[in-house]
Amino acid sequence: QWGPSAGGSGREPSAAPARPAPAPSLPLRGMLWVWGEEGDFSFPGCVWMEDEEKPWRSRTRRGCKPSPGSCGEEGAPLSQEGGRRSIQISELPYECGECGKRFSWSSSLRRHQRIHTGEKPFECGECGKSFRHRGQLKQHQMIHTGNRPYECGECGMSFNQKGHLLQHQRIHTGGKPYECGECGKSFSQSSGLRKHERIHTGEKPYECGECGKSFSVKCQLTEHQKIHTGEKPYKCGECGRSFRESSALIRHQVIHTGERPYTCLECGKSYGWHSDLRKHQQRVHSGEKPYECSECGKRFHRSSDLLVHERSHTEERPFRCPDCGKGFKQNSKLIIHRRIHTGERPYECPECGMRFSQSSILTKHQRRRH
Numbered sequence: 001q002w003g004p005s006a007g008g009s010g011r012e013p014s015a016a017p018a019r020p021a022p023a024p025s026l027p028l029r030g031m032l033w034v035w036g037e038e039g040d041f042s043f044p045g046c047v048w049m050e051d052e053e054k055p056w057r058s059r060t061r062r063g064c065k066p067s068p069g070s071c072g073e074e075g076a077p078l079s080q081e082g083g084r085r086s087i088q089i090s091e092l093p094y095e096c097g098e099c100g101k102r103f104s105w106s107s108s109l110r111r112h113q114r115i116h117t118g119e120k121p122f123e124c125g126e127c128g129k130s131f132r133h134r135g136q137l138k139q140h141q142m143i144h145t146g147n148r149p150y151e152c153g154e155c156g157m158s159f160n161q162k163g164h165l166l167q168h169q170r171i172h173t174g175g176k177p178y179e180c181g182e183c184g185k186s187f188s189q190s191s192g193l194r195k196h197e198r199i200h201t202g203e204k205p206y207e208c209g210e211c212g213k214s215f216s217v218k219c220q221l222t223e224h225q226k227i228h229t230g231e232k233p234y235k236c237g238e239c240g241r242s243f244r245e246s247s248a249l250i251r252h253q254v255i256h257t258g259e260r261p262y263t264c265l266e267c268g269k270s271y272g273w274h275s276d277l278r279k280h281q282q283r284v285h286s287g288e289k290p291y292e293c294s295e296c297g298k299r300f301h302r303s304s305d306l307l308v309h310e311r312s313h314t315e316e317r318p319f320r321c322p323d324c325g326k327g328f329k330q331n332s333k334l335i336i337h338r339r340i341h342t343g344e345r346p347y348e349c350p351e352c353g354m355r356f357s358q359s360s361i362l363t364k365h366q367r368r369r370h
Contacts, residue, residue: 096109096113179193203216231244254272258272260272295313321338323341
């Protein structure tokens with residue numbers, strides 16, 4: 001400091017006091033600068049910076065003592081190994097008013113608040129899709145540019161995100177790092193584990209706004225909602241028939257192609273659908289009848305057969321004709337009955353062109369006449 005000598009007259013300035021020994025080098029990544037009461041830079045709270053922020057180099061003004069208890073005070077107590085000062089949540093100055101989460105930077109708080117407000121300020125100039133963060137927009141734009149900088153060293157497949165490459169590589173390594181704590185089943189992706197865990201918890205977070213029915217997976221809700229909207233986006237190019245699900249269209253197309261890719265290894269019989277092969281194997285070769293009627297003890301290959309059978313005990317007829325009110329135990333019987341009202345005859349004889357409302361009647365006709 002500058003000051004008069006002991007005699008009171010102004011003379012040469014006294015020598016500056018010895019600079020305090022420097023505090024041990026701390027691996028602190030950025031501190032908050034605060035202007036102290038005495039004009040010095042003090043550090044009442046050291047805060048870790050977020051990864052994307054630029055680090056600051058900590059220092060004190062030359063010739064000024066560090067404030068008591070500050071990070072720069074010589075010999076200040078350190079509570080973590082290696083001289084790193086532990087962070088208290090109360091030291092993070094920016095708090096979210098919605099959920100109470102705290103941040104060291106106001107910019108980080110602003111980004112976080114977009115979760116609550118739904119704000120998506122970064123818009124794609126190609127398709128108009130918006131995003132909360134600039135990084136998400138950059139990743140999305142690779143879809144339009146076709147840029148796939150991340151390539152698999154095993155098979156050469158390329159990806160626009162590093163995370164997608166890492167997920168893909170587990171196909172080659174067989175890595176399944178995400179394990180269910182309940183049953184021990186492992187998954188290659190965390191999303192697969194989350195979906196699986198709902199089996200144990202019974203959680204069904206996706207609810208239909210029309211009927212209130214809930215689902216554990218979002219895609220199941222999407223398919224279900226088509227029941228209410230009547231949407232059938234998958235159309236057969238051969239006959240024009242439409243379906244709610246792509247899998248249903250694929251099954252239907254076998255009718256036109258005549259393809260029977262599913263062959264029984266026991267007898268060589270082929271089927272167009274895997275489900276039909278499975279039914280055949282259960283009925284003919286295994287003899288297994290796992291579904292038993294609680295009333296009479298009769299056993300069935302399929303649960304649907306048991307359900308139909310149980311109606312013989314209850315006389316339940318849940319399928320009603322909207323034209324005449326007649327009830328039926330099976331939906332297939334109702335479909336056949338309604339042809340009386342509509343006059344529909346979908347089964348045509350290839351020999352004479354006569355048409356019939358039921359396939360069984362066509363078969364009888366062909367035996368008798370042709």
